[in-house]
Amino acid sequence: MKKMKLSVLLAMFALVIGVLAACGGNAGGNESEGDTSGNSNSGGGEASETSIVVAGSSAMQPLVAAAAEQYKGENADADIQVQAGGSGAGLSQVQEGSIQIGNSDVFAEEKEGIDAGTLVDHQVAVVGMTAAINPNAGVDDLTKQQLIDIFTGKVTNWSEVGGEDQEITLVNRPDSSGTRDTFVKYALDGETPAEGVTEDSSNTVKQIVADTDGAIGYLALSYFDDDTIVKSKIDGVEATNETIGSGDFPIWAYQHSYTNGEPEGLAKEFLDYMLSDEVQTTIVPDQGYVPMTEMKVERDAEGNITEK
């Protein structure tokens, strides 16, 4: 009996050590991968031909998922899993090689801890966004300066910008979110927004703006599909595919699909499919994005705009 007890105890001990070692090893592995990511380039290539995982930006997820559905309909043996999780997670995972395509609202160069040199950028669409205003505020056109004043807290009442006498409530996005990044950079010229309610989901932002008198937030254009919120013009320019494509409307961002090294196999086929006319002329505009083909200007990671 005593012998048995001892052996059980030993087995228990071995198991604990084993599990702990496995965990420790994992953690250590992650860390070293993060530090020396420049050298590990082969992650994406190991994937099997018929199965890829796409993850990242939750704003891009519906678009990519719709395209993947259609692609799978045409190629029965292709297995494409599309997950959300956030731009940062998408970039980190594609760099680690745990997924094949990482979606991001922002350039990889703008994210700390990502070695943009190893990642290949595929811009699959453009998303436009603008300020969403509660209808009772009585404002549907703001100059860029007014927008900056409102979001930095200099203007606190709608009457100061030609609206009703209502106090302004700001609705923000989380600090590192791609939507916030884009809005801060191209709508607020880099000014830090003042404090306000912070929500992650676009639907929640829309609902708050619609329900709260005096509220203002920012949303991708696809969310302006009814009259519960006002789609604000900026400097008199309405946000449409044409004004974004021509560069007249400033607040837009590429939807990036990153691969670790040049894509191969299914990843390459799927990205080609995303950029094909079939997707660009149907799914992309249907989901409220601007097709790449309509862009007459292009923008680099530093934000410089050039004619195509």
Next chain:
Amino acid sequence: MAKASVSPSAEERLILTKKNRRWDEVRGRSLVTICAVIMIAATIAVTVFLAQKGLQSFTVNNINPIAYLTSANWNPTGGENASFGIFPFIFGSLAVTFLSALIAAPLGIGAAIFMSEIAPKFGKKVLQPVIELLVGIPSVVYGFIGLVVLVPLLRDNFPGIGFSLFAGVIVLTVMILPTVTTIATDAMRSLPNSLRQGSLALGATRWQTIRKVLIPAALPSLLTAIVLGMARAFGEALAVQMVIGNTRDIPGSIFDTAGTLTTIVTLNIGHTTYGSIENNTLWSMGLILLIISFLFIFVVRYLSGRRKI
């Protein structure tokens, strides 16, 4: 145990059974031991992992831990001017936790007394199933109800915009009430009947018995119920995130918006890249949540130790 298909002789059967029994013993024992070991290993692994990740913002990014805990300035994306002070979120977390416990404790213990002392039959048949049902409702549902019902209600009847510390407190109160009530009821029910009979025999009324005898006797267990409720409130993220507003300022009143440790982590973690300073500071918040949860557990252990009956 699978039986042999051919019926063996009595002697054989006896030997077989004996063997089986011993084998059974060993197997059963190892099975449960493995379960226990896996649980212990998982707990240790999570703690070690979280500690390692959570300390990185201090060891790798050289953030001053004191400033991290006490500064009220949170601006992780400020580049050169970035600052990492999580005091407002610690304050927010503790505020919603204690305020919701303050409301849930009397309600829960009151309901427990009603269920165990005043109307045991009705309590067991109707109230208890209803309360157990409440435990099973996912937190996102509470959050959603809070968002579409509670927030507009507060907006129309109180100062502020509806999203507020108060909204978070109410949602959490409803969420932890079943926990508090269930444990408190068990505590009251486990009191020996001799206490009640002795007190009544001395001429005490029912209310006097409850107030002077039963509640003091069950007090450590009742406190345990409250602390477990608080632990649940402290760790809740989703429902709170939907109604509290998630701002980075210390709220001036309960009708102001606020943020908690959990809501800031869930809001931001997906947008940050692994190993970046923003990501590391969020892991540190996770570590602080774990440490405070451990404190709650220690309080529970201490209270259980004080149980008199």
